[in-house]
Amino acid sequence: MNYIIIIISAIFVNNIVLAKFLGVCPFIGVSNRVETAIGMTGAVTFVMVIATIVTYLLQHYILIPFGISFMQTITFILVIAALVQMVEIVLKKASPVLYQALGIFLPLITTNCAILGVAILAVQNDYNLIESVVFSIANAIGFGMALLLISGIREQLKLVDVPEPMKGVPIAFIVAGLLAMAFMGFTGIV
């Protein structure tokens, strides 16, 4: 039951992009086409889950026992940067097809605040390892869903006559606002 609450809360009620404002840069940056949005979602899911597991272990077996949890920010971001690099190298060798699909998105992920944000949130919420994994997967799904929704809408928007200064990013923000408003309807389920 606990897991179901975590999942629903992360995907719908506290959607990582539309309610918590994490990962807004890729949300606006790569949502021009549905195809790139799918690629980005894949890469984010991959890195987010691995990063959450590794940072969980680091936090509970190194930072806390040695009393150096003020080093959290530095350690976590280094782990994520190293992970992204490693994932890139491994993917290149192991699965060239997947690398072709995700390759260009991987470097962008280091500075995606959703990854670091989820890692820190999982620690702050005192989740155990399994809960952390569930939490990170659910957040990745939430991120993917928001990204797919807005990229679908933005593809349609290209055919619409939008006032000149509104074209591109401003209208994307307003659409995102309307989406966020729709997502507010889920408040109170959990």
Add this chain to the structure above:
Amino acid sequence: MNRWKNFNKGIFRENAVFVLFLGLCPTLGVTTSVINGVGMGLATTFVLLMSNIVVTLVKNFIPDKVRIPSFIVIIASFVTIVELLMQAYLPGLFDELGLFIPLIVVNCLVLGRAEAFASKNTFVSSVVDGLGMGLGFTMALFFLGGVREILGSGSFLGFKFIPGDGILLFILAPGAFIALGYLIMIMNKINKKTA
């Protein structure tokens, strides 16, 4: 390029939020009031300035291949300093900003300036660039925070001048997106006129 142009490009022509679309997460996340927005802006300006200074000083000693991880460590150190200082001296603001303080590390603006400017330019111009970019970012947060606070709670800097509750929507998530969308539109219009 003269100093003044270098300084004010961060505020207008290359404004981080309105033109380059960098650092959007804290922009949207903390601007429920003017104070929060400006607090976040100044914290980011400090990190940006200090990391620009350190990066420009050590740029010749860092091998090209490991420069991004090195920049991240430099930035993360200053973020930790800000985090600890704020926790000690401004606990109220620290609680309000919460998660977004450690997230200054992944603010693309900071890493972007280190990589694109400070690692290629002299000490003085890096300082000027850091200040300009930081103040431009703070200004954007000030405007967005102002709009959201006035519309959302009918007050400015905590002084209430409209009785009642205001439009709650602007304090919540959707209002952030919509207000920023309109602000970018206005900025587009202004930039087009001056260009």
